[in-house]
Amino acid sequence: MAVDPRTPCLVGVARRTWRDASSPEPIDQWEQVARAAAADAGAPDALGGLQRLDVVYCQSWEYDDPSGRLAARLGAAPGQHAYSGIGGSVPLRLVVAAAAAMAAGRLDLALVVGGEALATRRHLPEPPWSFAPPTPRPFPLTLDRTEAAHGIYQAYLTFALLDTARRAHLDRTVAEHRDELGALLAPLTSVAAAQPEHAWFPRERRAGELTTPTPANRMVSTPYTKLMTAVMDVDMAAAVLLATEEAADRLGVPADRRVYLRGAGAGEEPPALAARPDLWRSPALAAAVGGALGTGGADGVAHLDLYSCFASSLAFARDALGITDDRPLTVTGGLPYHGGPGSNYTTHALAAMVEVLRDDPGSLGLVTGVGMHMTHHAATLWSTTPGRAGPVEDPPAGPVEDPPAVPVTAGAEGPATVTTFSTVHHRDGPEWTALICDLPDGTRAYARMEEPPAGGDDLVGTAVTLTAGPRGVTTARR
16 A cells, blocks of 8 residues: 555654663753664664654753753754653654644654653752753643642542542442452553563562552552552653654665554543542543544554553543453553653653554554643554555644533532542551532532541542631531
8 A cells, every 4th residue: 555655653762761870861861762763763864854853841850951952962953842841641742743744744754752860860869960041940830729729739649539539430349449450550560570671660569469558558649559659750761753654765764663643632621620520530531542543442452551640540541442351551561660750651652662563563552641630631543554544633632521610619618528539648647638529509629638537438428518718728527
């Protein structure tokens, strides 16, 4: 079959993990994996012809001009070079935007690259790294004020609240759900164990080992223990090189190295958790995977990497895809076991998926990304076989409101019913409990319970009384 010369494909990928706090500074990481991706394409000199360069936001170190500095290192003069915002869906969105520009005839060669040295920073608080800006820039994160006032902003808590809502919807007991979460996550550890060169924790673990709190595996935020939580303090980098079919021919990229974009989708949930009508599911995630898969559905997809920062993101994607069997859900081992280097995990997932698809020609692979608190969603479908003719579109990421968002009441007073909850733990035990509550008027409210319930208590459906306090904080009591 003749391939449209504007068809975008991944032609080179690279991923690397440094251990024992031995990582070079991030810009050195980026350069190494960028050059390795070009070598993987069989075109080591290709980087000089880059037309677009995207560097994924780095939390390890702030540079004055990250993409410009890297371009100079690579001997490139791209017409577009940019530094991204934060979020787990960012690399996929960058790749799809570049692919859309290629299909439209505006671009031929692009690189997406990122890396973190957060593990090294734990041991090197003030590293002698290069090109710091003259003044620090603000961290590019906007918090919902009402959530932040109630202490609801850490991912381990927000994803736990969603997990509890899903458990309640499925009518599971706390113990039943714990067993289900262990069964969901344990297979990821097996995938990570099979990749000791790349995975941060290449160790196979039993389900009960993951879900049972111990001194070495403390509870973080119910139902999540430490071993069920994404590990961000890693030293990892990855890059993907994207080209049109015509450019790949010109560069001499062998046909068996090319992996084509077959579909893409994106979606946005309301930023505030309490505003989402069904806290147990994500219509935006379903829209994203639906956009990537088209009418084909998940049955024909042989390989998956579903974003797995926490069990709820993995379970929501599984639900959206209608998966009920025990097929593998990751090609890396997932963020808790492979490692989740800041906003750059899905670049690693893309690199791993390309490796898998090259070994299984003609099969399909789906990679998903989740940004912030299950808010920003992206999905991409790939194969060594080109897909249907026609332009690739950078999918719109408008809000998915199905049904409309629920109003959120600040400073709520009086009776309420607990919709979902999670108890935050410190190293010595439970500290406080976060609540999202339904109010009699049909709105929702956030609240805190300063005296956590006894372990194992299920607060969902419990009647509470809310009291508005200072600084916008509402407390709840039974």
